[in-house]
Amino acid sequence: MIVMRHGATTEELDRVVAVIKEMGYQARPMPGAQRTAVGLVGNDGRVDASRLEGLPGVQEVIQVTKPYKQVSREWQAENTVVRLGGGVAVGGTDVIAIAGPCSVESEKQIIESAAKVREAGAVILRGGAWKPRSSPYSFQGLGRPALKLLAKARDETGLLICTEAMDPEGLNWVAELADIIQIGARNMQNFSLLKAAGRSKKPVLLKRGMSATIEELLLSAEYLLAEGNHDVILCERGIRGFDTATRNVFDLTAIPVVHKLSHLPIIADPSHGTGLREKVIPMARAAVAAGADGIMVEVHPDPTAALSDGAQSLFPEQFAQLMQEVRVIADVIGRRMAEPAPVGA
Ligand code: PEP
Numbered sequence: 493m494i495v496m497r498h499g500a501t502t503e504e505l506d507r508v509v510a511v512i513k514e515m516g517y518q519a520r521p522m523p524g525a526q527r528t529a530v531g532l533v534g535n536d537g538r539v540d541a542s543r544l545e546g547l548p549g550v551q552e553v554i555q556v557t558k559p560y561k562q563v564s565r566e567w568q569a570e571n572t573v574v575r576l577g578g579g580v581a582v583g584g585t586d587v588i589a590i591a592g593p594c595s596v597e598s599e600k601q602i603i604e605s606a607a608k609v610r611e612a613g614a615v616i617l618r619g620g621a622w623k624p625r626s627s628p629y630s631f632q633g634l635g636r637p638a639l640k641l642l643a644k645a646r647d648e649t650g651l652l653i654c655t656e657a658m659d660p661e662g663l664n665w666v667a668e669l670a671d672i673i674q675i676g677a678r679n680m681q682n683f684s685l686l687k688a689a690g691r692s693k694k695p696v697l698l699k700r701g702m703s704a705t706i707e708e709l710l711l712s713a714e715y716l717l718a719e720g721n722h723d724v725i726l727c728e729r730g731i732r733g734f735d736t737a738t739r740n741v742f743d744l745t746a747i748p749v750v751h752k753l754s755h756l757p758i759i760a761d762p763s764h765g766t767g768l769r770e771k772v773i774p775m776a777r778a779a780v781a782a783g784a785d786g787i788m789v790e791v792h793p794d795p796t797a798a799l800s801d802g803a804q805s806l807f808p809e810q811f812a813q814l815m816q817e818v819r820v821i822a823d824v825i826g827r828r829m830a831e832p833a834p835v836g837a
């Protein structure tokens with residue numbers, strides 16, 4: 493809806509109407525006591541408001557319909573259930589646990605991590621091959637060899653693999669191997685990466701940018717759906733705030749908000765959300781209680797020796813305890829924690 497300034501001239505109004513028509517929509521002027529508004533009808537969710545905002549006589553452009561389309565609940569009323577291999581599904585009754593180290597560091601470390609998180613009840617193993625680090629001097633990940641190690645961990649444990657692609661080139665390697673391609677917070681608005689992931693045939697885990705609004709998160713997901721990939725899982729991982737007590741502000745409200753606005757599943761990452769080991773457990777419990785379709789938790793066989801994010805990584809025993817607790821919480825809200833398939837199944 494285009495709101496005209498008080499005292500806008502007829503010529504200015506006519507111009508707005510003409511531009512709307514030129515853009516391929518219908519214009520419905522609505523004269524009011526103080527000012528006139530013009531409704532833009534036929535909006536398919538992709539209107540570029542900037543063309544109208546700058547016209548003389550225009551006060552503001554108010555988005556009545558959402559700027560995203562295919563990710564919205566209006567577009568699809570029922571929940572999207574992302575079906576992964578091995579009977580694991582995200583977005584249905586089951587709540588899934590993705591767990592593992594921040595980065596793949598060595599064969600021993602990732603195999604041991606996989607065995608431990610599986611034993612506790614995780615169905616998906618995480619671990620970065622390429623790491624988006626704030627400092628270029630921090631551990632950057634092992635790169636392609638890490639993908640081989642993840643494949644080995646999958647072969648040995650039956651866990652599915654979720655790992656991050658940082659750029660369109662690396663995406664092809666990740667897509668070849670991973671069961672879920674992770675797009676990290678820093679890349680949420682890397683539109684060429686989103687387009688490439690949208691064209692891949694693998695499910696995508698899209699993490700919320702650290703200063704992104706929920707609307708921006710959904711618009712980034714729209715890129716994936718617009719390219720034909722409907723297997724999209726969103727992830728709340730905390731946003732930047734002013735308080736230094738935690739690494740990020742873990743925005744749990746995003747869970748019910750996204751569930752209302754979109755049919756896509758959303759999981760929660762309390763590890764990056766809080767940055768502190770002892771805060772991960774209560775916030776993971778809270779995320780399940782809030783209705784998250786899954787949790788992503790960093791777990792390391794020896795967090796004190798981790799090459800990245802050790803301070804927020806759980807000890808395997810802590811993760812096992814957490815899994816016991818979230819099973820009870822899931823049950824209370826009519827859901828259940830997905831269990832790994834029995835060995836050899
Ligand atoms: C990660 O999951 O390893 C990661 C880097 O997370 P984020 O993109 O949310 O910072």
Ligand code: MN
Pocket residue numbers: 594595764790800801
């Ligand atoms: Mn990490």
